[in-house]
Amino acid sequence: MRMSQQGPTAADLVNHAPEKKLADIIWQYGDEPKSRQIAKAIVARRKKKPFTHTLDLANVVHDVVPKRPTQKIDPATKTFQALRIEVNQELKALEKGLYAALNTLKPQGRLVVVSFHALEDGYVKKFFRHHSGRTPNPSRHMPVAKNKTTRPALTIEQTKAVKPTDIEVRDNPRARSARLRWAIRTEHPTPHHPEKEVF
Secondary structure, eight states, X not given: OOSSSSSOOHHHHHHHSOHHHHHHHHHHXXXXXXXXXXXXXXXXXXXXXXXXXXXXXXXXXXXXXXXXXTOOSOTTHHHHHHHHHHHHTHHHHHHHHHXXXXXXXXXXXXXXXXXXXXXHHHHHHHHHHHHTTOOOOSOTTSOOOOOSOSSOSEEOSOOSOBOOOHHHHHHOGGGGGOEEEEEEEOSSOOOOOOSSOOO
């Protein structure tokens, strides 16, 4: 699960992280409705014996979220996805990559991003909107606030993500969750990469 040879592993996380942190990770990065029950079950299991195999963790998740006969995707998938994202700090890597692309692209260059789950796609969508000056108003009851991005670094010509065709999915089943978004670099200066993202 860990892309780097350094830093904590998924095993370290499930064997030592506090229950609340585990629940937050599984909820935020896995969009798992039963994140708290899964975290509680993980903590209860590791008190008896540490996790050493992925199958051990999968079995704990299955006890909380049993697989239905008609269900194609394993119920443990969301939990494993969440742990992988946390261990590899994938959203921070995505953020760095997007800002690096803005620094590299010349005017009229295309920034194209393919995401493979909703969390990544949502982040890319917000990034594109923010740096194109198209940040939506948070409430229809509030006055529209002026976007701080007065000189947008990006132009968006297609707001909806491009999804794979049926033929593409048939030829490559892994493409079924892919979402492609693209934007055009403007001539305005590259925005500063904040220590903490603004969205």
